[in-house]
Amino acid sequence: MSKSNDLSTFLVDYGPSFARTAYLLTGDQDRARTLATDALVTVCRRWPAIRSTGPALLVLRELYRRFLAADVPPPATYPLAVLPPRTRAAVVARYHDALHPQQVAMLTGTWIGELDKELQQALAHLRAAHPGLVPAAPQPRAEGEQGPDWAHPSETAQAAAPHAPEDQGPRGALVALAAELPATHTDLAQPVLALIGRKRRIRVATWTTVSVGAVGAFVALIVLGVNAMVANVERTIAQSSPTSSQQAEEDVPDPLPAKLDDPIQYAYLGYCRGRTDNDPSNPQPCAQWRLQTTSGNEWRLGGARAGYEEDSRTSMPLAISQDGRRIAYRQLDGAYVVRDVPSGAVKTIDVEAGKESAHLTSSPNGRYFSVDFGSADGATLDFDTGVTHYEYGDEVRILAVADDGTRVVAEKEKAQDVPGHASITKLFMNGLTTLEGDYRVDPGLLDFGGALSPDGRTLALITADSELVTMDGRTGRVGGPRTDLADYDLIGVER
Numbered sequence: 001m002s003k004s005n006d007l008s009t010f011l012v013d014y015g016p017s018f019a020r021t022a023y024l025l026t027g028d029q030d031r032a033r034t035l036a037t038d039a040l041v042t043v044c045r046r047w048p049a050i051r052s053t054g055p056a057l058l059v060l061r062e063l064y065r066r067f068l069a070a071d072v073p074p075p076a077t078y079p080l081a082v083l084p085p086r087t088r089a090a091v092v093a094r095y096h097d098a099l100h101p102q103q104v105a106m107l108t109g110t111w112i113g114e115l116d117k118e119l120q121q122a123l124a125h126l127r128a129a130h131p132g133l134v135p136a137a138p139q140p141r142a143e144g145e146q147g148p149d150w151a152h153p154s155e156t157a158q159a160a161a162p163h164a165p166e167d168q169g170p171r172g173a174l175v176a177l178a179a180e181l182p183a184t185h186t187d188l189a190q191p192v193l194a195l196i197g198r199k200r201r202i203r204v205a206t207w208t209t210v211s212v213g214a215v216g217a218f219v220a221l222i223v224l225g226v227n228a229m230v231a232n233v234e235r236t237i238a239q240s241s242p243t244s245s246q247q248a249e250e251d252v253p254d255p256l257p258a259k260l261d262d263p264i265q266y267a268y269l270g271y272c273r274g275r276t277d278n279d280p281s282n283p284q285p286c287a288q289w290r291l292q293t294t295s296g297n298e299w300r301l302g303g304a305r306a307g308y309e310e311d312s313r314t315s316m317p318l319a320i321s322q323d324g325r326r327i328a329y330r331q332l333d334g335a336y337v338v339r340d341v342p343s344g345a346v347k348t349i350d351v352e353a354g355k356e357s358a359h360l361t362s363s364p365n366g367r368y369f370s371v372d373f374g375s376a377d378g379a380t381l382d383f384d385t386g387v388t389h390y391e392y393g394d395e396v397r398i399l400a401v402a403d404d405g406t407r408v409v410a411e412k413e414k415a416q417d418v419p420g421h422a423s424i425t426k427l428f429m430n431g432l433t434t435l436e437g438d439y440r441v442d443p444g445l446l447d448f449g450g451a452l453s454p455d456g457r458t459l460a461l462i463t464a465d466s467e468l469v470t471m472d473g474r475t476g477r478v479g480g481p482r483t484d485l486a487d488y489d490l491i492g493v494e495r
């Protein structure tokens with residue numbers, strides 16, 4: 001399954017099942033669609049990190065968590081309304097989703113020692129209140145019997161039809177009840193993909209830098225899109241289209257001058273009010289990069305690609321050196337360049353652009369800028385000499401660059417002698433500093449990039465659970481304090 005379509009396949013295969021689970025929990029068709037969509041967007045926007053770690057169970061966990069946290073009563077006419085929310089969740093998880101008792105206990109917060117008794121009482125209550133709903137005695141799976149294989153489409157994902165004559169027990173009753181949800185509310189693939197793409201564009205357009213932790217003299221800075229900020233931007237975009245006079249009054253800053261002594265503090269993407277025809281490869285002035293300087297002045301970066309391409313689902317990158325005096329971006333002609341803001345000098349990173357989203361990063365002193373594409377060779381420009389250094393491989397990622405030009409490089413290689421693995425990811429260092437490296441790492445640690453300490457020995461990385469951790473660059477050992485970043489929408493680790 002290729003990287004470009006496996007998320008779509010997952011949503012097509014599993015989306016209807018999640019929608020029906022949400023309907024059984026809420027008893028409301030519209031609430032069910034919203035609940036399932038929100039759970040899918042929350043989990044699947046981190047698809048590269050979770051695609052191989054049981055994504056279906058992660059979505060179910062988020063779906064049940066959201067349902068229990070909302071505590072909104074279902075319609076009084078809904079048959080399962082006679083059950084309290086947590087008990088209803090346990091019944092749906094055990095019989096409709098066919099989960100193992102331990103998984104049911106985990107999702108619903110029910111003590112596993114009391115789960116079977118609670119399920120029996122719940123079914124008895126349902127039969128008393130609605131005799132025609134569960135006509136047969138409950139037949140739960142044996143304690144040691146496994147639930148469905150979440151790595152492949154399962155019976156839960158295929159429970160689309162109301163017919164199940166061979167199962168007249170609790171599962172058959174719930175499948176028939178869930179079949180009342182119309183097809184218009186079970187097709188979630190397109191809306192989920194659209195929301196994930198929209199949130200990605202908003203996160204790119206709303207940058208802020210937050211200091212999250214220190215290890216000795218090492219401080220990692222995480223580029224984050226804060227949830228509240230994303231929500232505000234979404235509300236702004238969702239407003240009704242402005243009139244033509246409002247469009248004419250759109251505030252667009254002046255282009256960045258050839259030379260500017262004022263350092264750049266941060267950048268964000270401009271937004272064209274009421275326009276949907278912007279081309280990221282040649283953006284309108286209102287949609288170009290906006291550069292905010294330390295003195296509070298704002299400029300736009302003409303001659304640079306900016307925005308999000310719907311067709312390729314790639315974002316146009318931009319990187320700023322730590323002192324704010326150099327920026328890297330992709331020009332309208334497709335070349336990746338580094339511009340020295342005070343002098344106006346521009347130098348090209350001599351690399352052929354890849355088809356996937358590019359990743360740009362700089363050394364803390366701004367001398368070195370690297371670009372990689374995730375599926376092709378990477379390159380690093382030494383701005384002082386104008387020389388480009390290369391990293392070769394099928395899937396190369398340059399995580400960080402030190403002040404002396406040392407690059408921390410991750411490369412995915414095909415594996416023929418590693419049982420259970422089609423590929424492995426190795427980490428090594430290139431440049432003036434020679435460290436041990438060349439060891440296998442968990443690829444999930446590299447999804448958000450990395451930051452290198454001043455001595456070139458420690459890496460800051462993000463785990464799949466959204467925790468900041470440090471890794472010894474010589475041994476690959478992960479240790480030290482962990483910083484929880486679950487409240488943020490992470491974009492990447494820098495500096």
